[in-house]
Amino acid sequence: MMQPAIRILVVDDESAIRRALRPPLIELGFQVVDAMRGEEALQMLRAGGFDVVLLDVNMPGIGGIETLRRIRAFAPRLPILMLTVRDQEQDKVEALEQGADDYVTKPFSMRELVARIRTAVRRVRAPARAEDAPIQIGELRLDPVKRKVAKRGQLVHLTRKEFDILYCLMSRAGRVVTYARLLTAVWGDDCREEVEYLRTFVRQLRKKIEDDPANPVYLLTDVYVGYRFADPQMFVEESDEDVLPPAAEEETPI
Amino acid sequence: MLLALVLAALLIILLFARLRSSAREAASWGRQLRDLHEFTRRTLEMNLNLEPGPQLAELAHEIFALEFVAVFDADLHQVYSAGQWNADPQELARNVYYFGTSDDDPKAGLGRRVVRLGSAPIGSLVVRGATSPLTNDAIASLIAIAFDRYRAYANESRIETERRTEQLRSTVLDSLAHAYKTPLTAIRAASTGLGEMGHLSAAQAELVALIDEQAGLLGNLTTRLLTTARLDAGEITVHAVPVDVAPLIEEVVASLGECLASMKVAIDIPDERLTLECDRQLMVMLLTQYIDNACKYSIFGSTVTIRAVKERAEIVFSVRSFGQVIPINDRERIFDRYYRSTTRSHRASGTGIGLSVAKRVALIHGGSVWVTSDETEGTTFYAAIPATARKGVSL
Numbered sequence: 001m002m003q004p005a006i007r008i009l010v011v012d013d014e015s016a017i018r019r020a021l022r023p024p025l026i027e028l029g030f031q032v033v034d035a036m037r038g039e040e041a042l043q044m045l046r047a048g049g050f051d052v053v054l055l056d057v058n059m060p061g062i063g064g065i066e067t068l069r070r071i072r073a074f075a076p077r078l079p080i081l082m083l084t085v086r087d088q089e090q091d092k093v094e095a096l097e098q099g100a101d102d103y104v105t106k107p108f109s110m111r112e113l114v115a116r117i118r119t120a121v122r123r124v125r126a127p128a129r130a131e132d133a134p135i136q137i138g139e140l141r142l143d144p145v146k147r148k149v150a151k152r153g154q155l156v157h158l159t160r161k162e163f164d165i166l167y168c169l170m171s172r173a174g175r176v177v178t179y180a181r182l183l184t185a186v187w188g189d190d191c192r193e194e195v196e197y198l199r200t201f202v203r204q205l206r207k208k209i210e211d212d213p214a215n216p217v218y219l220l221t222d223v224y225v226g227y228r229f230a231d232p233q234m235f236v237e238e239s240d241e242d243v244l245p246p247a248a249e250e251e252t253p254i
Numbered sequence: 255m256l257l258a259l260v261l262a263a264l265l266i267i268l269l270f271a272r273l274r275s276s277a278r279e280a281a282s283w284g285r286q287l288r289d290l291h292e293f294t295r296r297t298l299e300m301n302l303n304l305e306p307g308p309q310l311a312e313l314a315h316e317i318f319a320l321e322f323v324a325v326f327d328a329d330l331h332q333v334y335s336a337g338q339w340n341a342d343p344q345e346l347a348r349n350v351y352y353f354g355t356s357d358d359d360p361k362a363g364l365g366r367r368v369v370r371l372g373s374a375p376i377g378s379l380v381v382r383g384a385t386s387p388l389t390n391d392a393i394a395s396l397i398a399i400a401f402d403r404y405r406a407y408a409n410e411s412r413i414e415t416e417r418r419t420e421q422l423r424s425t426v427l428d429s430l431a432h433a434y435k436t437p438l439t440a441i442r443a444a445s446t447g448l449g450e451m452g453h454l455s456a457a458q459a460e461l462v463a464l465i466d467e468q469a470g471l472l473g474n475l476t477t478r479l480l481t482t483a484r485l486d487a488g489e490i491t492v493h494a495v496p497v498d499v500a501p502l503i504e505e506v507v508a509s510l511g512e513c514l515a516s517m518k519v520a521i522d523i524p525d526e527r528l529t530l531e532c533d534r535q536l537m538v539m540l541l542t543q544y545i546d547n548a549c550k551y552s553i554f555g556s557t558v559t560i561r562a563v564k565e566r567a568e569i570v571f572s573v574r575s576f577g578q579v580i581p582i583n584d585r586e587r588i589f590d591r592y593y594r595s596t597t598r599s600h601r602a603s604g605t606g607i608g609l610s611v612a613k614r615v616a617l618i619h620g621g622s623v624w625v626t627s628d629e630t631e632g633t634t635f636y637a638a639i640p641a642t643a644r645k646g647v648s649l
Contacts, residue, residue, distance in 0.1 A: 016440035024447030085435055106435060107442035107473050109466070110450045196496050203501045214504050215511065223509075224535065 006121050007031040007049060011041040011067065012056040012083060021054070024110050030117075038067030045071055045078070052079040052121050054113075055100075057091045065094055072099040079120035083108075089224035096178050096225070103176070119174040119231050135170045138235035140209060140218060142170050151209060161186060162205050165198075169219065174231035176222045202227060286318075286389045293317045293393065297400045302407040306400050307334035314393055320383035321363070325397060326351050328377045329405065339382055350378035356394075358387040367394035371402050427483035434476045441469045478608070481539065485614050492533040492618055494643035499528040499562045499569060506541040507560070513549045517575075518557040528562060530569045531643040532619055540615040541571065543608045544635045548575035551633070568621065569641050574634040580627040589613040589623055612637065619643070 008030050012018055018034045025032045033050070035041040039061055045053070053071065057064035068080060082095040082103040092103050101120045104113050129135075134143045141150045147163055149156045158166065164186045169177055177185075179195045191197065202221075206213040220228045296313050300306060307327045314323045315336035322339035326332070326347035335343035349355070350366045354375065358365045362382070367390055369377040379394045445465040448454065454462060500523050507519060541560075548558045552575035559574040580588060589609050609623075612635075616623045621639035 014436045014440070016436060017443065020440040020443035020447060024443075024451050027447075027451040107439040107469065109446040110443055111446060113443070114450065196498065199501055200498060203498070203504075214508050216508075221505065 005029055005031050006051045006117065007033070008117065009033050009035060009041060009044060009050045009053045011035045011038065011053065011059070011064075013037060013059045014056075017056075017083075021113075025114075028114060038062045038064065038070075041067055042070055045075065050078065051124075052081065052117055054081050054083060054104075054117075056083045057088070057095065058085070065091070065098060068095060068098050068100055077124055079117075079124055081113075081116055081120060092222075092225050093178055093180075096176065097180075101175065115231060115233065119233065123174075135173070137170060137173055137230065137232045138218065140170070142167060144171075149209070156208050158205070158208060161201060162208070165201055166205060166209070166219075169227055169229040173229040174233070176226050176228040178226040180226075182226060282386070286386060289317050290389060290392050290396075294396055297396055300400060300404075302404055303411075305330060305332070305334075306404040307332055310334070310397050310400055311336040314379075314381065314397075318381070318383060318385050318389070318393070320381050320385070322380075322382040324378075324380040326369075326378040327401065328375065329401070337382070343380070346380050347378050350380060351375060358390065365390035367391065369394050369398045369401070371398045376401055424483040427479050431476045431480040431483065434472070438469055438473050438476065442466060442473070445469060478611075482611050485611060492536065494531045494533055494619075496529050496531055497534050497537065499523060499530060500526055502534070502537060503541065503560055503562060503571075506538055506545060509538075510542065510545055510549070513546060514558070516554055517549055517552070518555070520557055520559045522559060522561040524563060528564060528569065530639055530641045532639055536615045536618070537639070540612045540637055541573075543612045544571070544573040544637070547608060547635065548573050548633075551575065552577035564641060565638070567641055568638040571637045571639070572634050574632050576632040579629055580625060580633055585625050585627065588625060609635075 006029075008025060010018055010021055010025075010032060011034075012021075013036050015036075018036075022032050022034070033044065035044055038055075038059055041053070041055070044050075055064050055068060055071075059067075062070075064082060068082070071078065071080060076099070079101045080099070082092070082100045083106055084092050084095070084103045085106050092105075095103055101123070102116055104116055132145045134141055136142075139152045143149075144167060149158055149163065149166060165182065168182055168185045179198060180193075183191045183194060183198055187194070187197075202219060203213070206216050206219055209218055210216045218230050220230060222228050293313060296317065297310065300309050300313075305327070307325050307330065311323050311325045311334040314320060314325070320337055322335065322337035322341075322343075324333055324335040324343035324347040327334070328351055333344045333347045335347075351368060354368055356367045363384065365379075365381045365385065365387065367379040368375045369379055376398060379390070379397055381390055381393065385393070445462050448462045449459065449466070503521055503523065507514065507521065545558065545560065552558065556576045559572075561570075561572045561574070563570055589612070613623045616637045616639060619639050620643075621637060623635070623637050625633065625635050627633040
């Protein structure tokens with residue numbers, strides 16, 4: 001019944017950050033190991049036994065992005081969350097393109113960090129969702145086979161492209177999807193720069209699926225990076241947080 | 255520089271013309287002309303980083319073989335002299351300037367001149383030696399030119415110095431902002447970590463929430479400083495892309511949710527399909543600043559109206575709110591960096607940086623900003639941005 005404790009490797013050159021993260025993470029039931037550099041982290045990871053890596057982007061030595069690239073070379077599925085700074089959007093996009101699962105922007109709240117860690121780990125541990133199984137998140141239900149979307153049981157009329165965007169985001173719920181990736185998935189490689197095009201579609205989509213399109217709860221913007229469909233866990237009672245979610249809410253691993 | 259050369263040339267031509275009419279003094283004139291030519295050349299080569307007075311006094315003394323020379327620089331309030339005489343050069347030169355005496359005393363071998371630039375007196379010259387009145391005129395004119403060149407140069411280097419100071423300040427701001435990030439991240443992780451760990455009493459939880467909130471404010475300020483520093487240093491590259499106005503405004507309003515919670519917000523975009531070519535990120539900054547400003551300075555619970563309309567080739571954004579009227583004297587300067595109204599009632603939390611950022615954003619798009627303010631119409635901040643980015647200009 002109980003899942004084994006999640007083992008986290010925290011990689012950050014700033015000791016203040018390592019010291020701030022350690023006590024709450026341990027208190028919340030995680031196992032925490034620290035590394036000060038990417039090089040050190042790589043050695044530890046090769047020995048194995050970690051469930052998730054928190055990896056700072058700006059570190060002396062080989063730095064976060066290169067560390068990420070090297071980890072991916074031998075651990076393609078290990079969840080990796082990047083710790084980034086707000087004004088360096090390019091780093092976020094770069095990290096995502098290099099295979100990071102997600103990023104957390106400094107300064108982050110512990111709640112946000114823990115939620116991201118759990119989402120990333122859950123995704124790997126969960127049994128694969130059947131490709132054509134319907135996805136239910138909050139009050140939205142998407143059926144990939146019938147290409148239908150319903151909200152509170154009411155059918156929502158979407159154009160083909162709107163459906164494609166929504167499916168792409170909902171099947172990766174909880175994680176950011178970069179503009180380039182979303183554009184490529186829906187329109188193909190030639191359109192990966194047409195972000196404004198995408199914005200227009202997202203705006204239409206929000207009008208159809210959100211109660212208040214100006215304050216979306218489902219289709220969220222990751223400023224300058226991409227879009228993120230809300231984490232299914234956000235719609236589950238808080239007290240259930242530590243319990244493995246029902247199979248219907250699992251996501252497809254990429 | 256060019257002007258100085260032309261003036262010097264004119265002066266010499268003038269002297270030549272006079273020379274022809276008095277052939278008797280030809281021999282003496284020939285030497286004085288050569289000296290004048292030398293003086294002109296040497297003053298043009300003068301080191302403009304140093305005060306001109308001492309150099310001019312020394313040059314005149316040496317070249318014209320004067321017994322004594324005093325030069326008064328009215329701008330620097332300094333008298334410079336070279337050579338020996340039993341008179342007080344200070345008083346002598348200052349009196350010439352203040353009483354406007356330009357004359358020659360051939361018996362005493364004394365020449366006095368007010369140094370003028372155009373008609374404005376800018377100093378004086380006293381010489382004791384064998385130079386003719388005409389040569390004294392010429393020396394005075396050349397000194398005027400040298401003073402003028404020095405001022406122009408000093409002004410130029412002052413501007414350059416200011417530019418460098420600004421650049422240095424930007425760099426310092428930038429590194430400061432970065433240095434703040436780590437401690438802030440640790441504080442925020444620690445305070446929210448305490449909250450997540452639970453077991454806190456209500457009072458403890460309240461204090462932890464306060465730490466978190468204030469660290470958040472510090473974080474936002476840091477981010478703003480960083481962006482401003484980059485804007486100032488010209489390090490921001492502007493990527494103009496077609497942007498839909500309506501979602502742009504909606505996004506900004508959504509991001510300001512907390513600050514707008516106490517206000518009524520009216521968005522007025524008559525043309526739903528309005529678009530413009532701009533750097534989205536920078537435009538978000540501009541609008542955020544305007545709307546945030548409207549929240550801070552308006553009456554609690556009043557309406558903030560955000561409008562965007564096309565007027566000829568420009569999209570005019572406006573944010574209207576009701577609060578204290580901005581005094582007319584402040585309306586221009588309110589967009590200046592670090593300017594905060596001296597009227598106490600206008601003060602609110604802020605750095606005095608925000609509106610200058612809005613102005614810079616508008617300017618680099620080739621647009622403009624302004625504000626109107628009165629009792630009945632409220633206060634409206636405007637930003638007019640060209641709908642189409644200038645062709646060929648990599649903004």
